[in-house]
Amino acid sequence: MNIDKDTDTKVTRRDFLYLTTGSFTAVGVGAAVWPFIAQMNPDASVKALASTEVDLSPILPGQSITILWRGKPVFIRRRTEDEIAEAQSVEIIDLPDPETDESRVLKSEWLVMVGVCTHLGCIPLGNKGDYNGWFCPCHGSHYDTSGRIRKGPAPKNLEIPSYVFLDDNTIKIG
């Protein structure tokens, strides 16, 4: 582009045009592509199904139920005294994902958590494993009576969904 000597050093009008054209094209392409990517995100009808109410009265101590919330299983377990004591007695510094039992429950009798293994999404089996909690058969993750990961490839504790007690015997998840 050495049409005249000045253009070597000076910023020319043409440089300016190149840059502005280039930037506007990039922004334009980005804006045009976005809807094609965003359409894949969870849609309004999926988001609308986001909460569920559960009646806890039929569950006796030591029993658990599984309900479906957002297409995922949620475990609701009425824990026994022993299980609670076991969960609370653990030194949290020893845990791969340190959390106290108290921070994982609203009432210590009721453990509510998403029943999806934090490794690759299988459903752990109850009353199993080396820590009397849950055991995931897929790649061998062991969870304790608070749903915390103790052994195996899963990186995190079982997720606690957001929920509230509407009264003593009903919770609302989501």
Next chain:
Amino acid sequence: MSEDYTPKSAFGKWFDKRLPLLTLFAGHVLAYPTPKNLNYWWTFGGILTFCLITQIITGLVLAMHYVADANLAFASVEHIMRDVNYGWLLRYLHANGASMFFIAVYLHMARSLFYGSYKEPRELIWIIGVFIFLLMIATAFMGYVLPWGQMSFWGATVITNLFSAIPFFGEAITNWLWGDYSVGSALLTRFFTLHYLMPFLIFGLVILHIWALHVPGNNNPEGIDVIKGSQDTVPFHPHYVIKDVFALVVFIIIFAGFVFFSPNILGHSDNYIQANPLQTPEHIVPEWYFLPFYAILRAIPDKLGGVIMMVSAIAILAFIPWLDTSKVRSSKYRPLYRQFYWLLIADFILLGYLGSQAATGIYLIIGRLATAYYFLHFILIMPLIGFIEKPKPLPKSISEPVLSKEEQKAKVEKAARA
């Protein structure tokens, strides 16, 4: 070859002048000069083309009856099996066709690896091949999700969850992939769309693959260049057309054996149970052709680490042209490398076996060793041997070994007669 070609008919001449398709065909199929010493390991290219076309045709007709909705998919596949005319045949062809496709592609890749077909000047042919392999994996995985059985559902769950290992954005990315907070209808529909699309992308890559091949021409079992204008080559037609067709017929007989006598032996019976998001099957195993990579995934105790290693196991293949430092192509003339080649094959088969077993105890330990060895082969053994090894002397031309064998035979015969 192509320059000398003129169509015979008047219409042919008229057409070819405007669009030289006939010249293209004559140059790249009929007269294409091919080394005369290719063995049956070279027939898998044709077999793979057959597999791709079979999958596209059978897939197309299955898609006329299949419904990609989580509530209907399983029933629609049963409908194909029971009600649709010849539906059982079309589905068994498609399902077993996928397995046959992978048998052929693994043998084709093993051939290239043994004879150094990835070396200068054929690096791009090999790299395009690695991309085809990647797309095949994606296509077959998504296809397996479509019948919406237990293995479909849980396979999809486990594999899409791999993306949640990505730091920071993992969860957003998996929800984006699912279009939901779990695997469901949204995912099934998009998998069907992509499963339909990808074979055509593969088709495009196959054209590039063959184009890149036809620039330098075929490698051959001796791994040496053909001498231009010599008797080293023969026209593709009829010599290799006949050889390829013969191999294809044998391949089809085996294929038909599966389809008609044991159509479900390569599959998993759990996939005849409809998907249940509340119950994980006892053992989740992928289709047999993914087992070695699945074993690598499980060998690593860390989620992100496992994913990285599994992806690397395939990605590393693309770098082989530069990891192999030897100038000699064919392992026939590489006494040391040849032994490690077979070790690698054994290691890969071992990984496949381990992938089918529960990853506990001794299996886990062997799995880790086998994974380590797989990578060692490429990063350490391959580059080192190129420096250490003293290759056997190469023949001067591809005719030489054949001629000298014949000469020897003639001598022996002469001596016997005397």
